[in-house]
Amino acid sequence: MYDVIVIGARCAGSPTAMLFARQGYRVLLLEKARFPQDTLSSHYLHTQGVALLKRWGLLDKLIEAGCRPIDRQRYEAPGVRIDGFSLPIDGQRTTYAPRRYVLDPILADGAVAAGVEFRQGCAVNDLLFEDDRVVGVRYTTPGGGEATDRARLVVGADGMRSLVARKTGAPNVIEHPRMTCTYYSYWSGVPSDFELYARPGRWIGVIPTNDDLTLLMAYFPQDEFSEMRKAVEPAYLDAFRTTAPELWERMAEGKREEQLYGTGHQENYFRKAFGPGWALVGDAVNHKDSITARGITEAFVQAQSLTDHIGDGLHDDAKLNAALRRYENDLGGEALSHYQGALNVAELKPEGRAEMLQKLVGHQEQIDRYFSTLSGAISIDDFYNDELLELLDQS
Structure with a gap:
């Protein structure tokens, strides 16, 4: 036993x-x-x-x-781009x-x-x-x-x-209820940090991984899943072209090395x-x-x-x-x-988040603290401290 x-x-x-x-x-x-x-x-x-x-x-x-190793993160949405990285946990910062x-x-x-x-x-x-x-x-x-x-x-x-x-x-x-569906694959020749791109109805994730490959993920509303399955590759590529044009240019110099993987079971x-x-x-x-x-x-x-x-x-x-x-x-x-x-x-509705993040531009400590809420280094409650609230009120 x-x-x-x-x-x-x-x-x-x-x-x-x-x-x-x-x-x-x-x-x-x-x-x-x-x-x-x-x-x-x-x-x-x-x-x-x-x-x-x-x-x-x-x-x-x-x-x-x-x-x-990953030690830099980017978030980009209409009207805003921030770059930084999470604060460390137990002395560990690289992901x-x-x-x-x-x-x-x-x-x-x-x-x-x-x-x-x-x-x-x-x-x-x-x-x-x-x-x-x-x-x-x-x-x-x-x-x-x-x-x-x-x-x-x-x-x-x-x-x-x-x-x-x-x-x-x-x-x-x-x-x-389920909210999104996703398709992804692995690309060579697309140098990147940990990058996130958002626009209404779309979300892009870019993550370096093993074998000098980059994981490129596209997210769509769940109610588009049935239709997307009829023509996955065009929808996948169009998401990058319309959501992350600069990344799209990098992809043009790269190559997709594996099939497209996807799921609607979110x-x-x-x-x-x-x-x-x-x-x-x-x-x-x-x-x-x-x-x-x-x-x-x-x-x-x-x-x-x-x-x-x-x-x-x-x-x-x-x-x-x-x-x-x-x-x-x-x-x-x-x-x-x-x-x-x-x-x-x-929800794939980044407008409110983008408006808040616009107010953090030029305040690197607050940007890194924002990324820390995603990493687990800082709780959402701790993120909204007096210093941040004062900054948001002044902007």
Whole structure:
């Protein structure tokens, strides 16, 4: 019997398993894929996420994998352009956007190094219950057989379509309709910083990544998705031409190296985070529009939060229940703020934001503080301090 079984070994599951193992628990980590394997992702690590990688001792592995460092950010909308970067967290300022076939194995290797038993090619198809408590999992092995294992706690890090959420009946406690759809690809010969461009109805994201490639993402209103699917490439290219003309000129000198990837499944929700014998982390517990690229970072934060709260209390019913409740309460703080921020951006109506940012031009400290609200270095409440409010009133 294990202390903890974690289902899903990507950005939420592997760190969760690793941190539990570092606390001395016996942990089983199950993943249906075989690494390395890519997955749909904007794959940007905000400062907060990079700081956690450094804390966990995994950042050097990421740097060694050849991911380009990012230390400059641009935001451009009609009437305004600002350049700067987030303030540091725990001394860490540089960020990265590793491909998922690079990042996910690094995280899984970190879990294995901590003592986690990692099994790939294992698809969990059911939970084991005793009365109303989850006590284990049933899964298909790589050879096609069926196996079961039991644990004190089963953690679902199994994404938007979480089996753990479905089998436990975890309800959505917050939910909003889909707002955008996105298409993206990888380009060579397009030098860039971390760049964001907005106009009404469109949003462009530009992120340097591995192999001297640049991730170029275009966002559209959700109600255009069905029509766009009939002619994806023209719509994708037109978004860059009309939203970011200077970037469009750079793209003319570059080359698209991969197919276009896209999704309209931009779900927005918080689920019930725990119950008897189970907990959810990552996209299984909270997903929002990918337009702010906060998913990986928040998966890291949740892994740290869950394991910190449980600590040595896993085998004490009262301590465990209290810890899981504190974990859920944490989700209602910072994570909810970033959720609301993503919904705001996903409206694809940048006019109000652009008007505010125009007033920051020439005030570099305030520009960097604004970028820090996206990275997790500063909360929205802290951003609107007396100095900023005075500046906005004077402008």
